[in-house]
Amino acid sequence: MQFTYEYYKTSADYIKGIIGDFQPEIGLILGSGLGGYVDRIEDPIVIPYKDIPNFLISTAPGHEGKLLFGTVDGRKVMCMAGRFHSYEGYEFEQLTIPVRVMKIIGIKMLIVTNAAGAINKSYNVGDVMIIKDHIKLTGASPMRGPNIDEFGPRFFDITNMYNKDLRKLAVACAEGSGLTIHEGNYFFFTGPQFETPAEIIAARTLGGDAAGMSTVTEALTAAHCGIPVLGLSLMTNMAAGVLDQPLSGEEVNEAAAKVAPLLEKYFTKIMQNLPKEI
Ligand code: HPA
Numbered sequence: 001m002q003f004t005y006e007y008y009k010t011s012a013d014y015i016k017g018i019i020g021d022f023q024p025e026i027g028l029i030l031g032s033g034l035g036g037y038v039d040r041i042e043d044p045i046v047i048p049y050k051d052i053p054n055f056l057i058s059t060a061p062g063h064e065g066k067l068l069f070g071t072v073d074g075r076k077v078m079c080m081a082g083r084f085h086s087y088e089g090y091e092f093e094q095l096t097i098p099v100r101v102m103k104i105i106g107i108k109m110l111i112v113t114n115a116a117g118a119i120n121k122s123y124n125v126g127d128v129m130i131i132k133d134h135i136k137l138t139g140a141s142p143m144r145g146p147n148i149d150e151f152g153p154r155f156f157d158i159t160n161m162y163n164k165d166l167r168k169l170a171v172a173c174a175e176g177s178g179l180t181i182h183e184g185n186y187f188f189f190t191g192p193q194f195e196t197p198a199e200i201i202a203a204r205t206l207g208g209d210a211a212g213m214s215t216v217t218e219a220l221t222a223a224h225c226g227i228p229v230l231g232l233s234l235m236t237n238m239a240a241g242v243l244d245q246p247l248s249g250e251e252v253n254e255a256a257a258k259v260a261p262l263l264e265k266y267f268t269k270i271m272q273n274l275p276k277e278i
Contacts, residue, residue: 012104024078032256044070058082117239131231184209197241
């Protein structure tokens with residue numbers, strides 16, 4: 001598949017035809033533990049992914065597959081209920097679709113959250129890591145292929161892709177949240193298998209603090225087209241080999257459900273305090 005600006009514009013035009021003059025300012029791609037927040041969007045305009053031309057469909061368990069447009073905590077959002085991952089079989093280039101469509105729709109900031117395994121042994125299940133940076137040594141770049149100049153330049157800097165001001169804000173909002181918050185490095189793995197203990201040792205040696213299978217493609221796509229990103233990882237388990245026990249998707253979901261109320265409260269505070277512009 002050769003992607004062109006028009007490819008993404010086809011999706012965006014369809015969406016604009018439905019949302020009319022509603023102009024979202026913030027893009028949200030929320031992972032485990034924030035389903036309740038999505039439900040708080042007031043009178044949302046809901047568009048199933050399957051209705052959007054040139055879009056993708058969610059296949060991951062628990063990922064719903066719809067876009068919601070509406071206001072929450074006084075902010076106008078474009079929210080994905082259900083995201084796309086490489087492990088579902090999508091090519092890295094295809095994983096550009098949601099954020100590039102968000103860009104054409106006109107969002108000014110992107111907030112991405114995910115479930116992750118704690119590589120850093122000082123972290124605990126239920127902690128939140130504000131993503132300071134990431135390490136991605138596997139899989140292709142989502143920007144592979146002919147560059148689309150309308151989005152950004154061929155070669156682009158990602159030194160500060162996880163925006164400093166947004167990170168600072170997320171740290172400040174942690175006070176009184178009841179959550180333990182860290183800033184750290186997200187280590188991307190393609191999955192769907194969890195990692196081997198040896199891979200986690202390697203990731204820790206290289207500077208990784210949390211292991212996950214999402215987020216990085218979305219953040220890179222945003223960085224390419226100049227959208228500031230805030231990334232949050234919820235530690236749903238200690239990464240492979242840290243504890244002497246196998247990992248499971250159920251464990252991830254249970255841990256996320258347990259901390260969901262506190263996480264939602266923390267996230268609400270961040271949303272209420274976001275600057276109008278970065
Ligand atoms: N590894 C990768 N992805 C994850 C994990 C993990 O341990 N937990 C939740 N998502």
